[in-house]
Amino acid sequence: MGKIQGSCLCGKLRFSSNADPAMTVVCHCKDCQKQTGSAYSIVTSVPLNSLKISGIPKSYTTHGQSGRVVERKFCGDCGSPIASIAEFAPDLFIIKAGVLDDPNWLTPEFECYTDNRLPCTPATDLPQFSGMPRID
Template sequence: MTLTGHCLCKAVTYTVDVDAPLLTGYDHCDDCQRQSGSTYSLVCVVPKDKLTINGPIKKYEGKGSSGKSVWRLFCSECGSPIAHDPDAAPEIIALKGGSLDSDIKKTLKPDTEIWTVGKLPFCQENLAHPFEHMPQ
């Protein structure tokens, strides 16, 4: 099975040549809250070398807690967030779960929370594997 997704206007599409994400979870970091406009971002971590993106992508460079760049990829037409790409972990990329095709995202089973240090107090109870920051 291949994972597929797109932005809101469908100008950006992507495929990931894997059966399932390496990790699916809630990212509570402040940057993800701001990018998503919500309390957290649902992320699906996949091997970066298995991802193919087509369409007009723009990148915004922020800094992670490692001091290294975190690249936020989004559609240059509609602004939909597609992924964040941390230089501290060059082998992976975190797709925004909401950008996956509907039939795929309905099957996701988030089981991890990261950056719980930024978790807002009114959010749901912990999932099975909470990490205060990224797993070490």
Template structure:
């Protein structure tokens, strides 16, 4: 996949350019991510903050996570589409929501986390790393 690759929220009010490949792509099966995605899991591309450029206004929402860290989310104030998550204590690490990329062919999760909370009907593919909780 040639980079850069672009992405945007549903309404186009927030746009971004991913300059290089993600460090990791994970599928999270925790109950919070099931609520976020309205599906069995949420996808996250771990990227370094200096490898992504954002354009447009975003709002922020934060909550405490099971680890005791803060999980903050940036989202479009118009359509509500989540763009990324981050821990304010580690602003150099971006947890991009990659389903809003213009080319989603890069989305190949190699790690599945919080499988202790996964939906029974979902079968995790072979040859991926699995964690019962957070990694």
């Protein structure tokens, strides 16, 4: 059993990792809103080489608001967005918090793409960035 584990809604995709998760953030970008059908994404990440995954995710590639390539992984059966692999951090599997079996321990470090925040989701006390601070 990994430190981190999760699955899509139907359970055909399951993943785990024993690595310490890093870079937990709240993302308000338009692509996250469109892909998740929700107001924002909370994501955490583990090194790709620590990942064990069963099932084959589908992939949809976009250019994010930063202009860089983001491969968005999702279940082709139930549609759950699982994770992204981003050009700005190609060694990371950037996991959507809602697909973790236990997301309760997550502590986001900052909020990004806040210019796109929905008015009904007010800012927290976390640092606020209009873009993605670690790549610009």
